[in-house]
Amino acid sequence: MGLQGKYTAHIAVAASAVALSLAAWGATVLTNGEAAARADSGASAGQQSGGAGGSAGAGGQAKEPAQVKPVKVPESIAHAAEAGGTAVNITIDDGPDPRWTPRILDILKQNDVKAVFCMVGPRAKEFPDLVKRIVADGHRLCDHTVTHDTTMDKKSVAYQRQQILDAKRMIEDAAGGAKVEYYRAPGGAFTPQSRRIAAEAGMRPLGWNVDTKDFERPGSAAIVNTVKHELSNGPTILFHDGGGDRAQTAAALEQVLPWLKEQGHTFSFPVRISP
Numbered sequence: 430m431g432l433q434g435k436y437t438a439h440i441a442v443a444a445s446a447v448a449l450s451l452a453a454w455g456a457t458v459l460t461n462g463e464a465a466a467r468a469d470s471g472a473s474a475g476q477q478s479g480g481a482g483g484s485a486g487a488g489g490q491a492k493e494p495a496q497v498k499p500v501k502v503p504e505s506i507a508h509a510a511e512a513g514g515t516a517v518n519i520t521i522d523d524g525p526d527p528r529w530t531p532r533i534l535d536i537l538k539q540n541d542v543k544a545v546f547c548m549v550g551p552r553a554k555e556f557p558d559l560v561k562r563i564v565a566d567g568h569r570l571c572d573h574t575v576t577h578d579t580t581m582d583k584k585s586v587a588y589q590r591q592q593i594l595d596a597k598r599m600i601e602d603a604a605g606g607a608k609v610e611y612y613r614a615p616g617g618a619f620t621p622q623s624r625r626i627a628a629e630a631g632m633r634p635l636g637w638n639v640d641t642k643d644f645e646r647p648g649s650a651a652i653v654n655t656v657k658h659e660l661s662n663g664p665t666i667l668f669h670d671g672g673g674d675r676a677q678t679a680a681a682l683e684q685v686l687p688w689l690k691e692q693g694h695t696f697s698f699p700v701r702i703s704p
Contacts, residue, residue, distance in 0.1 A: 500702060504628040506619060506636040507611070510664045512697035517664045517689060519544040519696065520637060522573060522613065523644075523671030525552055525559035530670045532679050534566060540686040542696045545635070547571035547613045550596030552671060557603035564607040569698055571611035572597045572632055579616030581623070589623045597630060610701055611635040633701040638663025643678040652681035657688070665699055 510516035519537070521544050524530045530546075537544055546563050548570065553560050564570065574581065574592040581589055597609050612627035613635045614620075624634045639659040641652045656666060666685075668678050689696075 502628045502631055502633050502701060504621075504624040504634065506624070506634045507699045507701065508636050508638055508663050508665050509700045510697035511700050512695060514695070515693055516695045516697035517660070517666060518699045519666055519668065519686075520547060520571070520613070520635070520699070521545070521668050521670045522547040523552075523577065523669050524548060525556045525563070526671045526675070527556055527559065529675035529679065530556075530559050530563070533668075533670045533675070533682065534562060534568075536679060536682045536686070537568070538566060540690075542686055543567050543569070543698065545569045545571050545611060545698060546670070547573040547611070547635070548596075548600050549573050549577050549671065550575045550599035553596075553600040553603040557605075560600065560603040561605055564604050569611065570600055570604060570607060570609045571613050571635060572600060572609045572627070573613050574615055575599075577615045579618050581615065582618035582620045586622045586626075589620065590626050593623060593626050593632075594630060597632065611699065633699070635665075635699055637665045637667040639666040641666065641668055641678075641681070643675070643681065644669050644672055646674065646677050649677045649680035649684070652677060653684050653688070656681075656685050664697075 510518050519542060521533060524546060525548060543566075546568055548560070550572075560570075572593060573596065575596045576592065578584070578592065581592055593612060597612075600609050601607065609632055611634070612623075612630075612632040614623060617636065619634060619636075627634050639656055639662055641655050643652045660666075668682065669675060670678070
């Protein structure tokens with residue numbers, strides 16, 4: 430074989446070696462690619478059987494995290510009782526008061542009645558132990574603003590917001606974290622804006638049907654008679670534990686609560702979620 434032939438044979442051998450190397454590399458890439466595809470396919474199948482984004486549990490099925498849908502509190506003013514029927518709602522305003530709130534709590538406990546306590550923010554801040562006792566006894570909390578301004582419906586939206594939200598924080602701090610579930614405007618001075626502010630903060634605006642006028646101290650007999658004569662107006666009854674001497678209120682409650690039971694009434698809380 431001449432020089433030219435030897436050179437040609439050498440080139441052929443080298444080309445053959447390169448071809449074999451390329452073939453082996455291609456097979457390796459193909460094999461790895463198929464393995465990755467199978468892994469991806471298996472992962473997809475697992476996601477499809479267990480729910481998007483789920484993780485496999487002990488049984489091999491993925492579980493989707495529970496989705497908690499936030500509950501929207503209506504802006505409308507509540508009057509009805511959660512229990513419906515002949516149930517009534519007892520609501521107590523303007524406290525807490527170190528003298529009268531414990532007395533009223535005792536009367537409620539003796540009659541196995543739960544109530545809503547509508548608190549003035551600084552009063553709650555001043556007497557946190559009373560707020561905690563109210564919660565421990567199973568009653569609910571209500572925001573009655575910072576200063577009990579009965580003309581707040583004439584004030585700016587910023588002022589209304591401050592009165593409502595600052596009081597809510599004070600009451601919840603005093604309660605050790607228990608939530609304020611209602612908002613009652615002082616003197617019924619609601620506005621569309623204040624109702625919206627309260628509802629967005631999780632508090633249902635709360636009205637009343639029977640105003641006992643106990644804050645005027647007309648005598649316990651007069652307070653009892655007001656309840657008896659006006660109960661047909663609706664189930665939510667307004668009393669006070671703050672703002673002055675509440676001896677007449679306490680005496681009236683001692684008579685009213687048993688009388689309500691004798692008339693076939695049960696006791697409930699005002700509605701929060703239903704319109």
